[in-house]
Amino acid sequence: xxxxxxxxxxxxxxxFLIITFVLSGFEKISDWKGNVNFIKNHFQNSPxxxxxxxxxxxxxxxxxxxxxxxxxGVYQIYTSESKxxxxxxxxxxxxxLIFMLIGQRLAKDYAGAMSLxxxxxxxxxxxxxxxS
Numbered sequence: 001x002x003x004x005x006x007x008x009x010x011x012x013x014x015x016f017l018i019i020t021f022v023l024s025g026f027e028k029i030s031d032w033k034g035n036v037n038f039i040k041n042h043f044q045n046s047p048x049x050x051x052x053x054x055x056x057x058x059x060x061x062x063x064x065x066x067x068x069x070x071x072x073g074v075y076q077i078y079t080s081e082s083k084x085x086x087x088x089x090x091x092x093x094x095x096x097l098i099f100m101l102i103g104q105r106l107a108k109d110y111a112g113a114m115s116l117x118x119x120x121x122x123x124x125x126x127x128x129x130x131x132s
Contacts, residue, residue, distance in 0.1 A: 063096055066092035072089075073087070073130075
């Protein structure tokens, strides 16, 4: 299959990120109230405590748009070997991870912030490979 023989690492990274963000978005949508309550509690001592629903909605939109762009990007890699749309989706994934990192740091959840580093490293590798 041409898709995996020409760009196996890029496609696998994109699939990893697509799964990550689609499931994250689905969880937010399927239990919106529970997520808002959990995050409000998590951020109760941070400057974000009064803006949780708005910020969570922004994060959800970014995750959905990134997932759509990366899915289109996988298709484009397969059909035309074009990587531009996949790159934009991957960069947007990185932006969402930075937003999450800011939140974790402000909430003083250093373990949560540290766990985001793994996703961010994979995202950076994807950006690097899709940009070259």
